[in-house]
Amino acid sequence: MKKAAxxxxxxxxxxxxxxxxxxxxxxxxxxxADDVESAVMYHFEGVPITAEKKSVTDxxxxxxxxxRLEGLPLKDKTIDDSGSxxxxxxxxxxxxxxxxxxxxxxxxxxxxxxxxxxxxxxxxFTRADIGACWNGLNQELVAEHADQNELxxxxxx
Numbered sequence: 001m002k003k004a005a006x007x008x009x010x011x012x013x014x015x016x017x018x019x020x021x022x023x024x025x026x027x028x029x030x031x032x033a034d035d036v037e038s039a040v041m042y043h044f045e046g047v048p049i050t051a052e053k054k055s056v057t058d059x060x061x062x063x064x065x066x067x068r069l070e071g072l073p074l075k076d077k078t079i080d081d082s083g084s085x086x087x088x089x090x091x092x093x094x095x096x097x098x099x100x101x102x103x104x105x106x107x108x109x110x111x112x113x114x115x116x117x118x119x120x121x122x123x124x125f126t127r128a129d130i131g132a133c134w135n136g137l138n139q140e141l142v143a144e145h146a147d148q149n150e151l152x153x154x155x156x157x
Contacts, residue, residue, distance in 0.1 A: 023076040025124065027115070033066035035095050041065075042090045042151050043134045043143075053146035054134070061138050065091070068133055069103070074115060074124035086113070089131045090152045102152035105130040118153060 039062055044051040056062055069091075087107040092100050100119070105126075107113040115130060116123040 025074050025076060027069060027072040027074055027124075029066070029070050029101070030120070031093070031095055031101060033063040035097070036062045036066065036093050037096050038062070038094045039065060040092045040094075041134060041137070041141075042092070042146055043088065043131075044151075045087050048088075048148045048151055051146040051148065051151055052143040053150065054137075054141040054143050056137070056141065058138070061141070065133060065137055068137075069130070072115070072126060072128045072130070074126050077125050087131050089134050091133075092152055104152050107131050 039056040041054045041056060042051055043053075056065060088104065089107070090102065090104040092102050094100055102117060102119045104116045104118075105113055106116070107130075111127045111129045113126060113130070114123055115126050115128075
């Protein structure tokens with residue numbers, strides 16, 4: 001009886017580990033850095049009314065941003081976003097074919113959040129520090145106020 005109970009506890013534990021792990025994928029942007037005419041990064045902490053934006057037009061900066069995002073490890077797992085008020089960093093890539101591609105990163109802790117794209121049709125958990133792009137890309141990029149209606153939209157439902 002003790003062996004059976006121990007086996008059941010082990011089975012439940014292993015099932016829990018498998019269920020929590022999620023499938024790992026890599027971010028595969030459907031364009032190259034050369035396809036990007038410009039990019040706009042948006043950032044706010046807590047509420048969108050405080051949003052700022054930085055315009056990225058230099059080809060080296062665009063390439064650096066692209067290389068930072070392309071291939072990021074992502075996990076397909078359930079995300080608890082019951083907590084609101086986190087940092088949000090989003091990107092709107094303006095492509096040479098006249099279209100836009102948008103990414104939204106919602107940080108829920110240090111290197112902990114989700115990356116979503118209405119354009120790409122996905123939402124994944126990530127431990128990548130995507131929010132660091134805001135301060136780390138190019139110190140000379142100037143932040144300006146962004147209106148809420150400028151921000152990339154994502155409907156999580």
